[in-house]
Amino acid sequence: GQQVMQIPQYQHVQEGEDFTTYCNSSTTLSNIQWYKQRPGGHPVFLIQLVKSGEVKKQKRLTFQFGEAKKNSSLHITATQTTDVGTYFCAAVQLNTGNQFYFGTGTSLTVIP
């Protein structure tokens, strides 16, 4: 089963609205990565967070890593149609050795 859960599974927003996806783990994560997969495409790396409480920004995207390193979020401000796709978090859980888990993903639809 999935070790890293993401919510929501689907999100439809009007263009210009904000969007947030959350990634949650039951155990501590060593680091967390975020990927975007466009429809029909392959996952593309967006960013990596390593430190507790870390916040990174990429233009309209803001990424956060929780203080306990068990959760993370991706926030998009003022969505555009180019933001359409599925956003995945991915991480190594500290108690699972070399096991790399992708989250369940959040599929974002932006309505023009």
Add this chain to the structure above:
Amino acid sequence: DSGVTQTPKHLITATGQRVTLRCSPRSGDLSVYWYQQSLDQGLQFLIQYYNGEERAKGNILERFSAQQFPDLHSELNLSSLELGDSALYFCASSPSAGFTDTQYFGPGTRLTVL
């Protein structure tokens, strides 16, 4: 274009058969990762090779095996295929061994088992 190539792009085969998927990593990358993406299971990590050696193992079935060759390309062998093996198979590559590297994904091979 990530620089990772995968062949074939599509593969249609029958239950019980065996297929081989091929992946060439980006120039200079030593690690290759294999993933399976299906609608009900999401993106599942299967296995990682680093410089020819198995480095990490995920949810890979015993019917599946992989190897990485001296030129660093990798092959994923799927045998005794079942309907449930129908999925998109991605490989990814990265420069080093750990999971803290950026992984660059190939375009994938879509496998259909009839």
